[in-house]
Structures are given as structure tokens and as C-alpha cells.
Amino acid sequence: MAHTEGPVALAERTVKRRGVTLLTLCIAVLVAQVDTAVVNLATRAIGAYFHAGVGALQWVVDSYNLAYAVLLLTGGLLADLYGRRRVFMAGTAVFTIASLLCALAPSVSVLIAARALAGVGAALLLPASLAIVRVVWRDPVERGRALGIWAACNGVAMAIGPTLGGVLIRHFGWRSIFFVVVPLSIAAMLLAIPAVPESSDPHGRHFDGAAQVMGALALGALAYAAIVFREAPVACAIAGCIAVASFVAFVAIERRHGESALVPLDIFRIPAFRGAIAATTGMTFGMYGVLFLLPLTWQSTGRLDSTGAGLALLPMALVFVAVSPCSGRLSEHIGTRATTAGGVAVIASGLAAIGASAGSPSLLGAEIGLALTGLGMGVATGPLMTVAVGAVDAARSGTASALVNVARMTGATLGIAVLGTAFAAVHGGAAGLRVAMFAGAVVQLTGAAVSAVSVQRAA
Secondary structure, three states: OOOOOHHHHHHHHHHHHHHHHHHHHHHHHHHHHHHHHHHHHHHHHHHHHOOOOHHHHHHHHHHHHHHHHHHHHHHHHHHHOOOOOHHHHHHHHHHHHHHHHHHHHHOOHHHHHHHHHHHHHHHHHHHHHHHHHHHHHOOOOHHHHHHHHHHHHHHHHHHHHHHHHHHHHHHHHHHHHOOOOOHHHHHHHHHHHOOOOOOOOOOOOOOHHHHHHHHHHHHHHHHHHHHHHHOOOHHHHHHHHHHHHHHHHHHHHHHHHHHHHHHHHHHHHHHHHHHHHHHHHHHHHHHHHHHHHHHHHHOOOOOHHHHHHHHHOHHHHHHHHHHHHHHHHHHHHHHHHHHHHHHHHHHHHHHHHHHHOOOOOOOOOHHHHHHHHHHHHHHHHHHHHHHHHHOOOOHHHHHHHHHHHHHHHHHHHHHHHHHHHHHHHHHHHHHHHHHHHHHHHHHHHHHHHHHHHHHHOOO
């Protein structure tokens, strides 16, 4: 007699399988985000090992951010077209190989190239993992819980990354931060085989290769121009021209494709969406500048070692994690405009506090600045995503959320490039940090102003 599985047993098995699925996705996301968080702490050690200057260290961090930013939309598209599990596993494999290459890099050039490859892997696995959550959890309530856990991994990575990285660098050297992610990434790949169901949408949008190349060239040339501005003005000018020409070509290509474009341009005609994108870009411009320059300054001046620097960065992460869940309710009480513009303005005050205390013998001013930065991020991040997604039709909500993430990584790429160059222009140290943080604060205030003008107050 054939055994028939009862509804209760079937439900229990489904819950267990979904639990393993979510665990698999969270491991991969956590590994990718922790890797991003710890590299900033390693820049001082990497620079000393390879005798590399600030410009090379900017590329160690920014090559990842750049690859991730320009391929994020394409990664999500490839997952839809060719299979979400397939692309998730491919991205995790690429990330694993890239991490191993980073750990074994014989030169800073190889390290930069390997970091770019890691960005490619992240651009494949992260959008695919989010798409898998949306497919596996059909019930809106259950999907919301799963997405909450998935999103919490970003906060956890931000909290544990600096501390973990500081300990690893101090006791095992900078290469250990890349070695440590390899077994976890392999575990995620192995778990994905039985735990993650395959799904795809082969009749979705087409792959827009020309737009992808032009977009990558525009952002890459812009970042290059910012990094070499001080040392190679002619190369900077040439790169700037390439960036402008590539951007013009990108816009022309996307206009020709219309609704099937990689980036539907008409979405930017919506003021609220445009304001949310501008504010998000400005927000991460300053945040990533802080995460790059503050540990580098502390360690290069001998004030803190890698462990101390990692611990000193905790206020920003802890305040961000604590405040983020409350941002939605706060937005309901005081309005979306106040939370978005106000949150970004608080980040500006945090950067200004860090800059003002740059030459102080005490770390108190920097810690207050970090806490303010985390507070502003926690208040503004969720509402900015809500504004962007809520400003468009439901059919475009996925595109809107993806573009917010592109804006986030674009801001990160340009923030490290521009603020790192400002830091180096006055020979680093306290003076360089002061100039960079004040410049970052100005960008935050600009983003806050754009948000205040563009984002309508919630009813």
C-alpha cells in the first residue's frame, strides 16, 4: 500500500525546506556583505604590504563597488532569464574564486582585479537571492518575514564585519579576511543544490549589452577621473570626456529601447523617485567615505590598531541596526519628507562632527559623529526605499527598488573616489580627514535639500 503524506507532515516538510532555503540565501548575503565591511579595515595593512598609495587603496575598495554597481541590474535580469538558482550559484562560485584570488594576490594590481571579480559575483548572487525569496514565499505575510530576515543580514554584517575584520587582521594578517569567506561560500553553494528551487522568466526583458557597456564605462571613467584628479590632470580630463560621452550614448540607447530598456528613463520624470535616488546616492557617498577614510587615518597615525579601529566603528552600525526598524513608524508620525531629508541632514552633522574632531586627542567627537551618521542612515534608508517604490506603478516596483540599490552603490563608488582624493590632496592625516568629511557633509546637505524639495510629505 502506497504511503500518502498527510497535510500536516507536508506542511512541516515545506517549512523545514524553506528554512534551509532562507539559511542558504542568508549565508551568501552575509558573506558578501561582511567581505565589503572588513576590507576597509585592511587598507592600511594592504598599503604597507604592497607599498601602495591612497590611489591604489581607493581602487582596492572601489573596484568591487564599481563592478557591483554597474552589473546589479544585469544580475537581476540574468537571474530572471536563465534561472534564479543557477545565477545564484554561479555568482556565489565567482565570489568564492575571487575571494581566493584576493587572499593569494601577489601584487596590488592582482588584488584590485580580484576585487572587481568579487563585485561581479556579488552582482549576480545578491539580486538572485532576493528574487528567490519573492518566488519561494508566495504568501505576502510570510514573504515579508523572510525579506525582513534577509534584509537583517545587511545590518548584522555591518555590525560584526568591522570587529571580525579587526581581530583577523591583527592575529592572522590581511589575507585572512578573504580566506575566511571561502568555506562559507562553498557551504552556501552546496546547500543551494537541494534547498533552492529553480525558477525563471525566459520571456522577460532582453539583455541590453550596449547599454550595459556604456553605463559601466561612464561610471568607471567618472571614478577614475576623481581618483587621478590630483596626480594626473590630463588623464582626469580625458576620463571625464569619456564619462560624458558614454553617458550620452547610454541615454540614447535607453531611449531607443523604451519600455524594454535596462533603465526605463521615463521613471526619472517622477519628482519623488528622482529625489529618493539623489538622496540615496548622497547618503552612501558620505557613509562609504567615512568607512574608508576613518580606519585608514586611525591606523596610519598610530592611534588605533585594526582591532581598535573595528571596535571604534561600532557606534554607527549599532545605532543603524537599532533605529532602522523604527523608521517606518517615525515616517508615519512626522512625514516622509521629514524622515528622508532630516535623516540625510543628520548624516551631514555626523560627518561634520568627525571632521571637526579630526585633530583632537580624544575619540569622543568621532564616536559622536559615527553615532549621528548611523542615526541618520537608520532614519532615512527605509523611507527612501518606500518613497522610490511607492512613486511608481506596481509593475515597476522591482525596477525601482533595484535602481535604489544601484544609486546606493554608485554613491559608494564616487564617495570613496572623491573623498579619498580630497584626503590625499592635503597629504592625509587629520587635515586630510577634516577636508574630506566637510566635503562629504556638503554633499549630504545637498542630498537633504533635493529630498526636501522632491519628496512630498506623507498624508
